[in-house]
Amino acid sequence: MNSEAVLLDRDQFASAADYAYAALRKEIVEGRFPPGRRMREIELAQLLGISRTPTRQALSRLELEGLLDLRPRMGLVVSVLDEDAVEELYEMRAAVEGTAAAMAARHASPRDIALLNRLLEQEAALAGEPLTLYRHNRALHEAIHAAAHNRYLVKGLHALHDAIALLGPTTLAASGRAAVAHAEHAAIIKAICERDDATAERLARAHILGALDVRRGILALERDRGGEGEQGG
Numbered sequence: 001m002n003s004e005a006v007l008l009d010r011d012q013f014a015s016a017a018d019y020a021y022a023a024l025r026k027e028i029v030e031g032r033f034p035p036g037r038r039m040r041e042i043e044l045a046q047l048l049g050i051s052r053t054p055t056r057q058a059l060s061r062l063e064l065e066g067l068l069d070l071r072p073r074m075g076l077v078v079s080v081l082d083e084d085a086v087e088e089l090y091e092m093r094a095a096v097e098g099t100a101a102a103m104a105a106r107h108a109s110p111r112d113i114a115l116l117n118r119l120l121e122q123e124a125a126l127a128g129e130p131l132t133l134y135r136h137n138r139a140l141h142e143a144i145h146a147a148a149h150n151r152y153l154v155k156g157l158h159a160l161h162d163a164i165a166l167l168g169p170t171t172l173a174a175s176g177r178a179a180v181a182h183a184e185h186a187a188i189i190k191a192i193c194e195r196d197d198a199t200a201e202r203l204a205r206a207h208i209l210g211a212l213d214v215r216r217g218i219l220a221l222e223r224d225r226g227g228e229g230e231q232g233g
Contacts, residue, residue, distance in 0.1 A: 021062065025062060039068060067162060086219065098201040101201050102198070106195065119139060123137075
């Protein structure tokens with residue numbers, strides 16, 4: 001496990017199980033535990049420096065959330081999404097992100113709008129390190145979700161974002177995508193600031209579907225590489 005997870009402040013958590021859940025979830029969502037990785041209870045307990053019981057509880061919670069999958073003869077592994085699931089996931093995310101942007105245009109407070117503009121300015125200055133881009137992108141999207149002021153919408157979007165993380169490297173790592181995404185974010189936030197809910201919804205949907213196009217390209221490259229490996233091996 002990456003040391004960053006182990007260095008989470010144990011005092012912030014009410015129990016060892018909560019700590020294990022947060023640490024393991026962070027590794028999965030940020031891509032350091034890739035899809036298909038075996039999640040062995042004993043190994044993870046040792047790495048976290050806790051007993052097996054809270055580790056087991058954390059693993060059960062992650063499995064219920066869909067981040068882990070139980071496979072015959074392998075046990076728990078980080079979930080792997082097939083291509084149909086990828087399409088369904090992005091289609092759902094486009095619909096819900098569009099709704100969130102429209103609701104943000106109607107309900108955002110002055111404080112919400114100030115935060116969105118601040119995050120947009122910060123994004124323009126970011127370097128191209130994928131994890132940094134991913135974290136900031138998620139923070140910006142979560143600020144839009146919060147500006148919608150609908151707790152049920154926010155819960156659903158958190159689950160969708162976690163599922164997207166199972167796909168591996170962020171689409172923002174693709175050549176040119178970060179600049180395109182920034183321009184799209186700017187247009188969405190402009191519509192929110194102008195209280196134009198229809199435009200905000202349309203642009204947010206298009207933004208997610210654009211990410212889907214990039215994801216399709218990434219998956220196609222992975223398929224091609226896999227085919228080359230089989231032919232050569």
